[in-house]
Amino acid sequence: MKVVPMILNYKRAIQDILDHRFLSAVTIITIAISILIVSAFALFFVNANEIINSWKKGIKIIAYLKPDTPETKIPELKRKIQRMDGIRNARFISKNEAFQQLKKQMRRQSSLFENLKENPLPDAFEIRLKASFQNQEKVEMLATKLESFPQVDDVEYGQRWLGQFTNFFNLFRLTGYAMGGLFFMATLLIVANTIRLVLYSRQDEVEIMRLVGATDSFIKAPFYIEGLIQGAFGGIIGLAALFVSFLLISLSMERGISPGLFTIRFLSPGAFCGIILGSTFAGWIGCYLSLKQFLE
Amino acid sequence: MIDGQKKSSIIRMFHVHKNYGAKKALANITLDIPKNELLFISGPSGAGKTTLLKLLYLGEKVSEGQVLIEGINLSRISHKRIPLLRRKFGIIFQDYKLIATKTVFDNVAIVLEATGKKRRFIEKKVKSILRTVGMEESLHSFPPSLSGGEQQRIAVARAVVGDPKVILADEPTGNLDEVSADIILELLKRFHTRGATVIIATHDKELIRKTGGRVIHLNQGYMQKITNV
Numbered sequence: 001m002k003v004v005p006m007i008l009n010y011k012r013a014i015q016d017i018l019d020h021r022f023l024s025a026v027t028i029i030t031i032a033i034s035i036l037i038v039s040a041f042a043l044f045f046v047n048a049n050e051i052i053n054s055w056k057k058g059i060k061i062i063a064y065l066k067p068d069t070p071e072t073k074i075p076e077l078k079r080k081i082q083r084m085d086g087i088r089n090a091r092f093i094s095k096n097e098a099f100q101q102l103k104k105q106m107r108r109q110s111s112l113f114e115n116l117k118e119n120p121l122p123d124a125f126e127i128r129l130k131a132s133f134q135n136q137e138k139v140e141m142l143a144t145k146l147e148s149f150p151q152v153d154d155v156e157y158g159q160r161w162l163g164q165f166t167n168f169f170n171l172f173r174l175t176g177y178a179m180g181g182l183f184f185m186a187t188l189l190i191v192a193n194t195i196r197l198v199l200y201s202r203q204d205e206v207e208i209m210r211l212v213g214a215t216d217s218f219i220k221a222p223f224y225i226e227g228l229i230q231g232a233f234g235g236i237i238g239l240a241a242l243f244v245s246f247l248l249i250s251l252s253m254e255r256g257i258s259p260g261l262f263t264i265r266f267l268s269p270g271a272f273c274g275i276i277l278g279s280t281f282a283g284w285i286g287c288y289l290s291l292k293q294f295l296e
Numbered sequence: 297m298i299d300g301q302k303k304s305s306i307i308r309m310f311h312v313h314k315n316y317g318a319k320k321a322l323a324n325i326t327l328d329i330p331k332n333e334l335l336f337i338s339g340p341s342g343a344g345k346t347t348l349l350k351l352l353y354l355g356e357k358v359s360e361g362q363v364l365i366e367g368i369n370l371s372r373i374s375h376k377r378i379p380l381l382r383r384k385f386g387i388i389f390q391d392y393k394l395i396a397t398k399t400v401f402d403n404v405a406i407v408l409e410a411t412g413k414k415r416r417f418i419e420k421k422v423k424s425i426l427r428t429v430g431m432e433e434s435l436h437s438f439p440p441s442l443s444g445g446e447q448q449r450i451a452v453a454r455a456v457v458g459d460p461k462v463i464l465a466d467e468p469t470g471n472l473d474e475v476s477a478d479i480i481l482e483l484l485k486r487f488h489t490r491g492a493t494v495i496i497a498t499h500d501k502e503l504i505r506k507t508g509g510r511v512i513h514l515n516q517g518y519m520q521k522i523t524n525v
Contacts, residue, residue: 008409008415015402019397204393204395205397207393208393208395209410210379211355211382211387211393212382212383212407212410212454213380213382213385213407215376215379218409218410
């Protein structure tokens with residue numbers, strides 16, 4: 001059986017799109033709207049993730065030292081802490097520095113400090129963690145290790161807050177993936193149904209092709225190419241619409257809704273390409289699902 | 297039928313039955329059609345003419361019995377080989393079955409495109425066939441802009457462009473005026489003289505009388521008689 005040249009299939013696909021402009025436009029718009037919804041969610045998720053990550057960077061451990069720790073032992077202790085796995089840096093905060101900081105923070109309540117006979121605060125280390133250690137289990141593990149040092153009196157790392165935050169973050173991430181998956185499934189089904197409607201409207205054409213001896217692959221090839229083209233165009237249009245919406249929203253945020261609170265970012269070039277590839281794939285798989293059922 | 301005749305048969309049917317649920321569309325049809333015959337299948341509406349044609353190009357499957365096309369048993373043919381079988385046929389329908397969104401050229405060219413022929417060959421062949429059926433001027437027209445007779449000529453061109461061994465015509469003149477019907481009939485006769493086996497399903501006795509040939513008479517799915525006109 002002779003193989004039909006691929007270039008002919010491309011020509012047929014483009015001709016079919018032009019011959020069925022309205023149906024093609026409906027398919028492209030459907031894909032564009034679906035991609036707009038999915039990518040808007042992705043954009044929200046990426047930005048929310050960014051904000052949460054910036055919060056995570058604030059995770060730190062404070063190791064309070066025993067009052068009788070001699071100053072000479074401090075550099076050695078610092079070295080020991082910094083050598084520990086997962087530590088980005090450890091900064092020594094003397095009790096005097098801590099007292100000055102506290103006074104600055106509580107300027108309005110300065111009378112409280114006037115009656116103090118001595119500085120009640122201990123020396124401490126403020127310890128920042130590497131990104132890979134910014135989760136509850138690892139923070140707890142480091143805190144236990146720090147507590148085992150004889151000079152360390154107590155360790156504080158916002159245990160309750162960190163627990164709640166980690167749970168919230170995990171739930172958010174899980175919800176994000178689930179929603180993303182559901183949106184993608186919905187997109188596939190919408191695209192498949194739209195293409196099925198297109199196929200039904202061209203049922204006679206397909207029947208005629210079969211009667212003149214066209215193979216299934218000859219019939220399917222232009223539909224697949226159309227699916228790919230429509231998917232890609234739908235993706236580009238959907239993302240273009242998202243970009244315009246993004247510009248409008250970020251402009252209005254800059255003008256005053258919440259200036260400086262945080263900046264929202266558009267999708268990365270990688271995500272951008274991924275979504276276009278995804279929509280192209282959705283066009284193809286929509287075609288595959290519809291054709292499979294239709295040609296049976 | 298003697299052995300020599302059997303060997304030259306292009307189509308053979310053995311005790312063929314076709315049922316649609318409880319309804320019997322064809323019953324116990326046994327038939328030999330030699331190569332290059334011009335054959336009529338006649339009978340009133342619902343006699344089973346269209347069903348018989350459909351069984352030949354596998355538009356429908358037999359319920360019982362066997363159909364052989366050039367020795368190939370259609371009951372045993374794989375799904376992949378059905379397109380190859382259909383390329384042995386050129387099919388003409390009463391309602392033309394042209395693709396409304398494609399030009400006359402594309403409607404005819406699709407047969408050759410489906411078989412992977414080269415573009416230059418397709419252009420030459422399609423133009424030549426359209427010249428034969430007198431439609432070369434309408435190359436770039438769309439079917440809905442043509443008359444019924446013109447559309448049927450395009451359908452004839454599409455049926456013969458792939459040089460099929462058998463032309464199946466299902467009421468080819470059913471929707472046409474007398475002049476257009478005569479043109480279609482002349483075209484079918486011309487392709488018959490060029491070597492094709494032509495099977496025409498019709499209830500039009502005048503058409504049969506004008507043309508002449510073997511006539512299979514069907515009634516309510518049964519083969520009543522075979523005559524020669």
